[in-house]
Amino acid sequence: MEVGLSDTRFLSKIATSDGHGENSPYFDGWKAYDANPYHHQNNPSGVIQMGLAENQLSFDLIQEWIANHPEASICTPQGVFDLKEIALFQDYHGLPEFRYSIANFMSRVRGTRVKFDPSRIVMSGGATGAHETLAFCLANHGEAFLVPTPYYPGFDRDLKWRTGVELIPIDCESSNNFMVTLEALEYSYNKAKESNIKVKGLLITNPSNPLGTFFDKETLKTLVTFINDKNIHLVCDEIYSGTVTNENKFVSIAEILEEFPTICDHNLIHIVYSLSKDMGFPGFRVGIIYSYNDTVVNIARKMSSFGLVSTQTQHMIASMLSDNEFVDNFIRESRIRLAHRHDMFTNELAQVGIGCLESNAGLFFWMDLRRFLKEPTFESEMIFWRTIISEIKLNVSPGSSFHCKEPGWFRVCFANMDDVTVMVALERIKSFVHQTRMLDEIKTLGKIKTKKQCWQNNLQLKLSSRRLEDIMSPHSPLKSPMLQAQY
Amino acid sequence: MEVGLSDTRFLSKIATSDGHGENSPYFDGWKAYDANPYHHQNNPSGVIQMGLAENQLSFDLIQEWIANHPEASICTPQGVFDLKEIALFQDYHGLPEFRYSIANFMSRVRGTRVKFDPSRIVMSGGATGAHETLAFCLANHGEAFLVPTPYYPGFDRDLKWRTGVELIPIDCESSNNFMVTLEALEYSYNKAKESNIKVKGLLITNPSNPLGTFFDKETLKTLVTFINDKNIHLVCDEIYSGTVTNENKFVSIAEILEEFPTICDHNLIHIVYSLSKDMGFPGFRVGIIYSYNDTVVNIARKMSSFGLVSTQTQHMIASMLSDNEFVDNFIRESRIRLAHRHDMFTNELAQVGIGCLESNAGLFFWMDLRRFLKEPTFESEMIFWRTIISEIKLNVSPGSSFHCKEPGWFRVCFANMDDVTVMVALERIKSFVHQTRMLDEIKTLGKIKTKKQCWQNNLQLKLSSRRLEDIMSPHSPLKSPMLQAQY
Numbered sequence: 001m002e003v004g005l006s007d008t009r010f011l012s013k014i015a016t017s018d019g020h021g022e023n024s025p026y027f028d029g030w031k032a033y034d035a036n037p038y039h040h041q042n043n044p045s046g047v048i049q050m051g052l053a054e055n056q057l058s059f060d061l062i063q064e065w066i067a068n069h070p071e072a073s074i075c076t077p078q079g080v081f082d083l084k085e086i087a088l089f090q091d092y093h094g095l096p097e098f099r100y101s102i103a104n105f106m107s108r109v110r111g112t113r114v115k116f117d118p119s120r121i122v123m124s125g126g127a128t129g130a131h132e133t134l135a136f137c138l139a140n141h142g143e144a145f146l147v148p149t150p151y152y153p154g155f156d157r158d159l160k161w162r163t164g165v166e167l168i169p170i171d172c173e174s175s176n177n178f179m180v181t182l183e184a185l186e187y188s189y190n191k192a193k194e195s196n197i198k199v200k201g202l203l204i205t206n207p208s209n210p211l212g213t214f215f216d217k218e219t220l221k222t223l224v225t226f227i228n229d230k231n232i233h234l235v236c237d238e239i240y241s242g243t244v245t246n247e248n249k250f251v252s253i254a255e256i257l258e259e260f261p262t263i264c265d266h267n268l269i270h271i272v273y274s275l276s277k278d279m280g281f282p283g284f285r286v287g288i289i290y291s292y293n294d295t296v297v298n299i300a301r302k303m304s305s306f307g308l309v310s311t312q313t314q315h316m317i318a319s320m321l322s323d324n325e326f327v328d329n330f331i332r333e334s335r336i337r338l339a340h341r342h343d344m345f346t347n348e349l350a351q352v353g354i355g356c357l358e359s360n361a362g363l364f365f366w367m368d369l370r371r372f373l374k375e376p377t378f379e380s381e382m383i384f385w386r387t388i389i390s391e392i393k394l395n396v397s398p399g400s401s402f403h404c405k406e407p408g409w410f411r412v413c414f415a416n417m418d419d420v421t422v423m424v425a426l427e428r429i430k431s432f433v434h435q436t437r438m439l440d441e442i443k444t445l446g447k448i449k450t451k452k453q454c455w456q457n458n459l460q461l462k463l464s465s466r467r468l469e470d471i472m473s474p475h476s477p478l479k480s481p482m483l484q485a486q487y
Numbered sequence: 488m489e490v491g492l493s494d495t496r497f498l499s500k501i502a503t504s505d506g507h508g509e510n511s512p513y514f515d516g517w518k519a520y521d522a523n524p525y526h527h528q529n530n531p532s533g534v535i536q537m538g539l540a541e542n543q544l545s546f547d548l549i550q551e552w553i554a555n556h557p558e559a560s561i562c563t564p565q566g567v568f569d570l571k572e573i574a575l576f577q578d579y580h581g582l583p584e585f586r587y588s589i590a591n592f593m594s595r596v597r598g599t600r601v602k603f604d605p606s607r608i609v610m611s612g613g614a615t616g617a618h619e620t621l622a623f624c625l626a627n628h629g630e631a632f633l634v635p636t637p638y639y640p641g642f643d644r645d646l647k648w649r650t651g652v653e654l655i656p657i658d659c660e661s662s663n664n665f666m667v668t669l670e671a672l673e674y675s676y677n678k679a680k681e682s683n684i685k686v687k688g689l690l691i692t693n694p695s696n697p698l699g700t701f702f703d704k705e706t707l708k709t710l711v712t713f714i715n716d717k718n719i720h721l722v723c724d725e726i727y728s729g730t731v732t733n734e735n736k737f738v739s740i741a742e743i744l745e746e747f748p749t750i751c752d753h754n755l756i757h758i759v760y761s762l763s764k765d766m767g768f769p770g771f772r773v774g775i776i777y778s779y780n781d782t783v784v785n786i787a788r789k790m791s792s793f794g795l796v797s798t799q800t801q802h803m804i805a806s807m808l809s810d811n812e813f814v815d816n817f818i819r820e821s822r823i824r825l826a827h828r829h830d831m832f833t834n835e836l837a838q839v840g841i842g843c844l845e846s847n848a849g850l851f852f853w854m855d856l857r858r859f860l861k862e863p864t865f866e867s868e869m870i871f872w873r874t875i876i877s878e879i880k881l882n883v884s885p886g887s888s889f890h891c892k893e894p895g896w897f898r899v900c901f902a903n904m905d906d907v908t909v910m911v912a913l914e915r916i917k918s919f920v921h922q923t924r925m926l927d928e929i930k931t932l933g934k935i936k937t938k939k940q941c942w943q944n945n946l947q948l949k950l951s952s953r954r955l956e957d958i959m960s961p962h963s964p965l966k967s968p969m970l971q972a973q974y
Contacts, residue, residue, distance in 0.1 A: 010687065010718060010719070011624060011783070012626055013627055015624040015625070015786045016782075020789040020790075022789065056575065059570065059571040059574075062574075063567055063568075063570055066561075066570065067567055070562070070564075072562065073562030074553075075563060075566075075803060076557065076563050077554060079562075080550055081550075083553065084543065084546040084550070086770055087546070087549075087768045087769075087771060088767065088769060088770055089769075090763075090769040090770050090772075125612055125793050125794040125795060126795070128793055129612075129793045132793055136502070136649055137498060137499055137502040138498060138499055139499055140501075157792070162623055162790070162793075200497065231497060232497070233497065267497075268497070276577075280575065282574075282575060282577040283574045283575055283576045283577050283799070284798065284799055285577075285794075285796075293498075295502065295503075296502070299502045302509060302644075303649070305612075305613075306616045306619055307616060307794035308613070308772050309772075309797065310770065310796065310797035312771055312797065312799055313797040313799050313800065
């Protein structure tokens with residue numbers, strides 16, 4: 001049976017509030033993919049999943065390491081004698097070697113420019129659990145965090161749902177590449193104050209999801225000075241730090257504290273980390289809180305009882321991430337492959353005139369489709385997006401689901417698929433653009449001014465009477481069902 | 488560095504409230520053990536851990552299964568090709584084969600008398616996460632659950648800390664073997680009502696931690712009828728169901744619903760399960776919510792994002808627990824070994840006149856030391872308990888930490904140690920009893936009436952000047968440092 005929603009009597013407000021946020025288009029796109037997933041042979045007209053920030057490009061390296069290290073697992077003849085000790089271990093400090101290996105990995109991802117203290121490593125159920133834990137530690141029900149937009153849609157669930165904490169957007173704009181300015185910060189802070197909402201912190205993602213950009217040193221210093229002046233916390237989500245392709249330019253908040261130790265009260269600084277993105281292990285649920293505040297470390301650790309990492313996983317990760325030769329090679333190779341995929345994808349798009357925000361981190365880029373909207377409104381964005389999903393069959397995520405202030409931006413994930421799928425996706429996008437151009441030209445020539453509606457009807461008829469794989473053939477003259485959405 | 492508590496400025500009430508409950512003697516005992524753990528050779532005078540409900544007796548069976556099933560792991564040459572798919576899987580429904588195997592295991596633990604629907608299996612970060620999730624789903628801040636005493640100390644953290652839910656004790660008494668009566672239920676319910684506290688549910692552990700007993704069918708029917716009459720939820724923690732030694736007599740709430748389908752609104756019934764106790768896998772953090780309420784299944788599943796089980800672990804568990812030959816043999820053999828250990832331990836205690844509540848489940852028994860207290864107060868219990876920890880060096884858990892109404896009861900865990908350690912623990916207890924008897928006899932003869940203080944001082948001097956292993960020698964005339972506490 002499929003369990004659905006039915007009897008909501010006697011349940012809590014949290015249970016019946018929809019605060020989990022799954023009614024957003026972000027998750028709707030996933031459902032559309034799940035209902036009709038693309039497959040080269042079995043379902044070539046299915047939806048291609050470009051809404052999932054997965055890092056699939058370097059699994060061969062991990063597979064090779066595991067094959068060479070049977071002693072790292074409690075499920076091999078070489079490792080099974082550790083089974084009892086590992087299966088029974090449930091101390092919320094975590095295996096000491098696990099904390100050491102995570103601290104080591106975090107340092108190496110940042111080019112060993114900073115060190116992390118293993119005694120400050122607190123585990124949690126993914127970054128999801130880490131964010132909720134920090135929200136529980138830092139703010140009371142009704143208090144708020146400032147968050148620059150666009151931001152990861154899951155934050156509404158992670159920080160707000162069960163804690164009662166609020167998120168207040170800091171609106172950022174394409175005119176300055178969505179940078180966070182002191183003016184925007186002050187504006188949002190003061191607006192919250194005017195509404196009698198107590199601001200307890202600022203939450204940033206660095207590198208940014210969905211932008212794929214990261215903060216420069218001066219901006220970070222501005223943010224740190226701001227939160228110190230206001231006596232509020234700074235939560236830095238750095239779960240994409242290992243995906244930065246020009247690594248030397250990335251600046252972690254840890255480096256700011258090391259380079260400018262007196263810039264702020266360190267008790268206000270907290271980092272969220274995870275192995276879901278940099279290593280590509282979302283299934284293993286390794287979330288990390290690294291706080292410079294002793295009490296937060298202590299309390300978050302007690303809260304970690306609600307989402308400890310399986311010791312089976314801790315044990316394996318401890319071996320893998322303390323092997324520096326492997327770690328350094330993996331990070332280097334992963335960056336190269338991500339950069340290659342990113343550049344290939346965005347270059348191809350550029351060739352058909354689709355621009356993207358310049359970026360060099362993350363597992364996605366921020367695609368500018370503003371000119372394709374009928375009107376610069378979120379209604380148009382949604383109409384356009386629904387057609388992308390249902391007709392072009394690409395699950396990209398609309399900017400509105402990231403609380404973006406400007407309609408027409410879309411997040412495109414590029415590292416969760418193989419090369420063939422990338423080519424199919426690009427082909428579908430190019431087809432659409434060519435078709436659009438053709439129509440534009442016809443329009444410009446004034447030839448369809450009076451016949452537009454008639455033409456559209458014809459197109460619609462044709463589209464619905466043909467199987468999509470035929471339509472999507474590169475040889476078909478009618479390659480873009482997006483026309484319906486656009487005109 | 489060791490991270491401590493320091494700067495609590497700007498943190499939440501939850502973070503600064505001590506609501507995690509770790510300041511109870513239950514956890515203090517663990518700390519005493521951690522500071523000085525017993526070891527046969529290296530630290531024979533250390534504290535023996537009898538406060539930890541671990542099931543260590545059947546690990547050889549699991550080890551054997553793992554050695555014979557390398558394909559069940561993603562970290563073996565036979566299984567590594569599943570690595571990518573498993574590491575990337577993060578759907579909060581869980582691996583379908585994992586849910587199936589858990590439903591299968593739950594059924595077989597209950598003698599296949601009931602079936603469980605895999606689509607209702609919701610995972611969570613251990614039973615700890617399961618209880619919190621249910622509390623978040625079923626009750627608002629300030630609302631309450633009734634809980635029969637004595638109950639597991641962790642419930643205060645699990646159900647109350649971050650949810651703001653209250654627990655209201657139902658006082659049970661030794662006079663009827665701590666059974667839950669309708670009168671006690673009604674009394675607590677009405678008392679809450681008088682205090683304007685909204686009761687949203689009843690929480691029971693079946694089998695009971697700390698009692699090691701389980702509910703008979705008639706009592707279960709009474710409870711179900713009660714909660715149905717009041718329109719409140721029933722949460723049944725059945726995490727020890729596989730430890731019942733006379734298995735045929737155990738009745739799960741699932742059996743009540745199957746045998747008497749109209750006895751209540753099934754939407755009100757929720758089971759908490761785990762592999763930490765029955766399988767002995769606390770490190771793997773496999774907690775389960777099985778709810779008969781569709782909305783709770785749906786919402787709890789969304790909440791499980793905060794504490795999903797590592798897919799590495801899901802994958803292995805799925806193989807292991809769908810092997811019925813292994814499962815049936817493991818359950819049978821584990822029950823036999825637990826029964827043997829339980830009976831041996833309690834029989835030895837009986838020989839020196841120490842009684843225990845009759846029980847046949849759990850990884851512990853409920854030891855009656857009331858006659859050893861100076862006075863029937865919790866102050867005396869604490870004085871006595873501190874001396875047990877610091878002098879006899881056994882970490883047993885005092886009844887007060889389980890909210891027991893009567894002073895003088897202690898929970899003794901028996902399945903987290905090997906046979907040699909059991910013998911040492913028994914020897915220490917017997918020594919104490921013999922010494923006590925000797926003193927009692929001397930007292931009765933009236934020989935030390937005037938010299939008591941002087942004698943005590945001498946004893947204290949001797950104790951502090953001798954190494955404990957000498958004192959604890961079975962040949963020593965001065966075997967019990969407990970004398971200090973008792974007189």
